[in-house]
Every structure is written in C-alpha cells, then in structure tokens.
Amino acid sequence: MDYTPLFSNVVRRAKASAIRELLKVIAQPDIISFAGGLPAPDLFPSEEIADIMQKVIKEHPEASLQYGSTEGHAALKEELISLLKKTENISVTADNLLIVSASQQALDMTARLFVNPGESIITASPTYLGALQAFQVAGADIIGAESDAYGVLPESVEAHLTALEKRGKRCKFIYLVPDFQNPTGTTIPEARRVKLLALAQKYDTFILEDSPYRQIRFEGVSPRTFYALDGGRGNVITMFTFSKVFVPGFRLGFIVAPADVIRKYVILKQAMDLCTSSVLQLATAQYLRLGHLQAHIKDLITCYREKRDLMLKTLAEVMPKTISWTRPEGGLFLWLTLPQHMDATALLPKAIAHKVAYVAGVDFYPDGKARNDMRLNFSYSSKEQIVDGLKRLAQTIKENM
C-alpha cells in the first residue's frame, strides 16, 4: 500500500534534521566528528546516577514508577525554584513551571501553542536548527534577523517587526539562544538584551529564551537572562534543559512562563505524552538536592575550556590565513567561516572522505541558502581527536580552495 496520499500536511512540511541524518553517516569509529552537539561522555556522572536511581526506586517505588502529574513532580519543582533564585535571581512559584521532556519538546510545544500555519516568528540568522525544524513543522513563516559577533542585531529585528506591522501582521514570538549560541558560540551582551526586550514590549510580543549552554561559562561575567531583565512583565518565556549540564539521555528540561500560559502548555502536554518520566524527575531532584549539579558543572567548565583552547590554538596553527572563526566564552561550539567563494555544504563529502565531519552552516539559516560557514563542536572529541581532526579539515580546505 502507498502511504504517500495519507500523510498529513504536517509531515509533508517536516524536513529531516541534517544533524540527526549526518550522525548516522559519521557513526563509523574512524571518523572524527565535530558535528554533533554531544557532551563529553567520559564526564557523565554515571556512578552517582546509578546510586541515586537505585535509592529513589527503593525508597519511593510508587512515586518513581507510577504516572506523574502533567505539570511535573513537586519535588523537582521545589529544587528548581531554589536553583533559579540562587543562580539567576529569578523568583517563581510552582505555577510558573512545567517539567518537559527536554527543550526540544518545549520548542515543539511552543510552536504548537502560538503559531498557526503561515504566521510569523523572528529568529536570529543563523540559529539552532532543531528549533527551525520544530517551527517549520508548525508551518511558521520564519523570518531570520541579521547577527554579528554579539548575536542578533536589534535594528534588524525592529526592521522585521515594523515590516510585519505594516502588513497588518503580528510577530508571534522572537526566538533567541542568548548565551553561547548554537551554532555560532556568540553571547548577546546585556545592553543589547535590554533593547531587544524593549522591542518585544513595544510590538506586543514575547522573547522565547532558549539557553542550554548558559551555565558552561569559561570566563567573563554572564549578562542577566531575558527572564530576569523582564522582571515579571510577561514578555519572556524561558526554557532550560539538563541535557548539556547533566545528561541528555534523561530528556529533562523545564519551561518558565506566566501561570496562565503554563496552563495552556499543560493541556497540550496531556495530549502529547501525559507526563515526563517520574523516575528521572525524582532522580534529578535528588541529584540537585545533594548539591551535585554545581560540582559537575565545574568539571564540565574545566574540561571544555581546555578543549576550546586547544581547538583555538590548533586552528591558528593549521588553517590558511583566509579562514576565520569565533572565540566563544563558553558552551560547546565555535563557528568557522571559509573564504566567500567556498561552499561548506559542497565541501562536506570531501571532509568525510578525509574522515572528519562538521555541520555546514546552511542548515542553521532560515532561508536555507548554501554558505561558506560551518559549526564545529569541541566538547565531544578527545584532545588528540581535536588536533588530528582539525589537521584533516585544514587539509580538505586547502585542497579545495
């Protein structure tokens, strides 16, 4: 039977994630991959997690193995409320929080909650491709605003907001990854955040703040979050995830939003998956209660800082002078720009033939046009692999210049 005529418009719109597809190709052990956004597996706190899981199940067999509420477990919410207060000076109640199956679910839900097919949203260009995928599935008209070394340009965002207004349309939300952005590694300074927030207020929309890398800062001082800067006026919805600072396999994150908006998310989540895993929520609550998270983040910072430094040093040694790259103050990625005439998408099969992989910039642009840039991840590979992989990449680039 031919299923093609049966598929919905949603499926017709959906494009496979380039990274998820690429990860299959580069799974061979001899390929050095700078492509995924994977945390270093040797740092996973597996012993601690195994101990906690055993204890949680033994001590709370029913709560951990039973269905939980859609909103999320009170024990985890309690920990999150104090964590937000302590680390971000954000005051919220349990009604402002929804526990989700990591931030990809939050992105999908946000698109479903706010966007009808054809309605407009603004994102930085380039931006996280998984967000583009979720927004595309919802049928959003995705408008990319220009960015520089400090993230999205408020002038560009405002130009798009004005243009929409002139057409009698409203921007449903502005999606931003403000800290160590995926893919470029750039961070929006506080003064620029204030301007962007003022735009959201002026044009009666909200900023969707997605910040999985914020806690992984190697140097310098964090600007305040959009949520904190907004001061409860309601022009920001924030999402956090435990994927990058703890373990992605738990698929755990949370949304912070006004209580009436959280109620709408809850109804949507009821239809999607009833609730997020009880045992994983309780184990994470216990991990937080024991104070392990802050210690673990310190280890991540030390390791990733060394890897970033090694990547920057090696790039300077092996790359031709016409190549440039960003110098992120944290996170997992940097962004490399080839000479104007080169196409990073066309170069990728040649790099894979040299046993090294990256993600071509094209996948991060809302307009989908091929370009001369690429994302490199420095958290996953070992130090030896970083040096060898960059040599292979430099060789590929030189042969194709």
Ligand SMILES: Cc1ncc(COP(=O)(O)O)c(C=O)c1O
């Ligand atoms: C900016 C951003 N948002 C969301 C996600 C999704 O992460 P998760 O669903 O594991 O929380 C990622 C993953 O790389 C990301 O970089």
